[in-house]
Amino acid sequence: MQGTQPDIRMPPPPPGLSQVKREAERAKLSEIDRSMRVAGLLFVLSAVVWLMVGTVFALIASYKMHNPEYLAQFEWLTFGRVRSAHLNTMIFGWGNNAIFCVALWLMARLSRSQVRHGGFLVLAGILWNMGVTIGVTGILSGEMTSVEWLEMPMEVAPILALSYAMIGVWGIVTFSHRQTGHVYVSQWYILAAIFWFPWLYTVAQVMILFVPARGVVQPITNWWFAHNVLGLWLTPVSLASAYYLIPKVLGRPVYSYYLSVIGFWALALFYNWAGIHHLIGGPIPIWLQSAGTVASVMMTIPVIVVAINHHMTVIGSFGTVWQSPTLRFVVFGAMSYTAVSLIGSAMALREVNVVTHFTHFTVGHAHHGVYAFFTMIMFGSIYFILPRLIRRNWPSAGLISIHFWSCALGITGYVVALSIGGWIQGLEMNNAEIPFMTVVRNTVPWLTARTIFGILITVGHSAFFIHLVWMLLPERFRRVPSSYDSFGADPIA
Amino acid sequence: MQHSWDIVVSILVIFGLLFFGVAVWALSWAAKNRQFERFEQGARVIFDEEEPEGVCTDSFPSASKKSKNRRADKSNQKSVDGSD
Structure with missing residues (x-):
């Protein structure tokens, strides 16, 4: 059960490795990294830009909590809108873009498998960020829904669902081409999260917005979704x-x-x-x-x-x-x-x-x-x-x-x-x-x-x-x- | 409205059952495929020949060269001492 604990301060040289084998290994890892270089960079850059945007929304919302007159003349920046814009920007802009890069890279490395046709991922990434941009703009312009964590106008949902499907499928395809026999625990977490997120998102959208359930079933679905975005999406990837x-x-x-x-x-x-x-x-x-x-x-x-x-x-x-x-x-x-x-x-x-x-x-x-x-x-x-x-x-x-x-x-x-x-x-x-x-x-x-x-x-x-x-x-x-x-x-x- | 709601719920329940079925299948596949055995070996799959077990693989940018050299020195010293 318990792994041995080598002294990392004095690493022994890797025993019995031929130079050729090492070179081959390096080349393979390099190929894997290269296969998602453009897509990975797009996801990280988008994530960090959204992080900055979300931080500005956060500061405005926070300041308004003790100085309500601040920016009160701008209807786009009323507390209700800017707070929801902060939440959605951080979860769908920063969080998901970061996850797309981290999860796909980990999956590719652990599966020892290249991400095939990375161009699709780039396309999916552009689509995702377009969806988030439209959604956040919708929130700020007053088109938001009243459902926490799903405030983006419902028209955005198909765009996000389609782009997510492209990204999620790519994760599964990478896993299915794995060159390794053992499935490492990180792969279990990522693979499960890839399935959990679309299930949560689709059910919540359908049951709350597209064909609304009646009465208290709505908040039950709402909190099942919102808490599980943390528990079954952000948590497993982390x-x-x-x-x-x-x-x-x-x-x-x-x-x-x-x-x-x-x-x-x-x-x-x-x-x-x-x-x-x-x-x-x-x-x-x-x-x-x-x-x-x-x-x-x-x-x-x-x-x-x-x-x-x-x-x-x-x-x-x-x-x-x-x-x-x-x-x-x-x-x-x-x-x-x-x-x-x-x-x-x-x-x-x-x-x-x-x-x-x-x-x-x-x-x-x-x-x-x-x-x-x-x-x-x-x-x-x-x-x-x-x-x-x-x-x-x-x-x-x-x-x-x-x-x-x-x-x-x-x-x-x-x-x-x-x-x-x-x-x-x-x-x-x-x-x-x-x-x-x-x-x-x-x-x-x-x-x-x-x-x-x-x-x-x-x-x-x-x-x-x-x-x-x-x-x-x-x-x-x-x-x-x-x-x-x-x-x-x-x-x- | 009630009619369409019934259809939606039926579809969601079917997908939910399928989802649960996939999870059960994954668990049984893992058991059959001996994923829950040889844990010692499984824990080591993250290491490779470029970044092997026993070697720290991250440091601050300015310190990377220095600490790498220091580690290499220590490693060489140990080899010379024969105390590995």
């Missing part, structure tokens, strides 16, 4: 990436591969039910709420399994983690996964939910999951993947440090501020003697803190954006000649 990158960068197999497989199947079994905890106390059948609570608590099994596995793999190598840009972000994300999931399970208990529901605590929790966990792992993954895709090194260590520290401190402060502020807000709302406006005023200092931490996160994103643009500039603009040279290997011509 975990796939962590299960690949942590052992890969450390040069040490995962502590217990057996546990990792159990973790995957437990997630597949329990997460699907958990979204109903968003409706605890609502006018839906009690048994359904209880099922949601039970599933949320059962999620502690895969979460603890992943936490043990990652911790035991990393233990004793924190120095190496610190020296690796990729692992700084990925390990931060993996630790956040444990924290956010356990807090989420606790929030599904009725006694806790009665305080946290309808407060800023939930907003802090959502950012804990989507940012501190998912986004940080995607940052780390991009730091690892992009040099291999385009055969160039990142030009600046300083910008990576600024990116990491701004985002890590920013999101930590953000989550702490909203958790404390939200908890106080919940206690006060449950006290009938406190006037509602007093409760609202008492949240202002916490909301102001959120804006300040948001600015810090913006600094990090700007550093990342500048760094990416710098990396793509012609060689004369970069500090050092920096064609990519993987560790211990000569650069490939």
Whole structure:
């Protein structure tokens, strides 16, 4: 069960490898990377542009929460619109584009299979980003729906569905051409996510917007969808990436591969039910709420399994983690996964939910999951993947440090501020003697803190954006000649 | 309206059952294909000859050359000492 733990500080030279075999291996990996170079770069660039756009929306929305008069004369930027534009930009613009690159690259590398006809992926990527652009513009112009996480006008759904289908099918095709016998746990996660996302999206679109279900079936479907986008789309791809990158960068197999497989199947079994905890106390059948609570608590099994596995793999190598840009972000994300999931399970208990529901605590929790966990792992993954895709090194260590520290401190402060502020807000709302406006005023200092931490996160994103643009500039603009040279290997011509 | 809703629900239920069937099939395929055996070996498929087990494969840009040389030095020293 348990992998041996070689001392990575003193790596032995790979035993018994003929030079010819090594060259062949390198050429093969290089071909795989080359096969999705253009598509991968398109996805990463689109993702980071959407990240910047979404960050601007986030700052406007956050500032408006404690200064409602700010930009009040522009109907396109009212709080309701700009907040939804932020959410959709981040999930469908930043998140999905990042996932498309990371998941497809991991799938191709692990399957030892090239991405065939990468031009289709480029076409699908352009289509996807057109869909998101139309959708976000629709939200800002007042054409949005009232369904959380599905605010884009319903006409956009077919465009997104078609482009996703092209991308998803490419992932499956790559897997089906695999040259390896064993299916690594990351492949399980990605393959499952490729099927889960379209199922969630299609069912939610059909049952809520195209042929609307009646009554409370709509919110039930809504939260089944919205929570599962996190649990069965963002989470599996993030975990796939962590299960690949942590052992890969450390040069040490995962502590217990057996546990990792159990973790995957437990997630597949329990997460699907958990979204109903968003409706605890609502006018839906009690048994359904209880099922949601039970599933949320059962999620502690895969979460603890992943936490043990990652911790035991990393233990004793924190120095190496610190020296690796990729692992700084990925390990931060993996630790956040444990924290956010356990807090989420606790929030599904009725006694806790009665305080946290309808407060800023939930907003802090959502950012804990989507940012501190998912986004940080995607940052780390991009730091690892992009040099291999385009055969160039990142030009600046300083910008990576600024990116990491701004985002890590920013999101930590953000989550702490909203958790404390939200908890106080919940206690006060449950006290009938406190006037509602007093409760609202008492949240202002916490909301102001959120804006300040948001600015810090913006600094990090700007550093990342500048760094990416710098990396793509012609060689004369970069500090050092920096064609990519993987560790211990000569650069490939 | 009710009629079209019934059709939609029927289609979704059929697809849902198919979806569940695929998941069960995947689990049984994995078991039959001996994916749940030889875990030690499975955990090592991420390593290759370009980025082998035992070697750290990521570092800050300015430090990459330096740390690579340092590791290479240590490795060579160990080989000379015969203490590998």
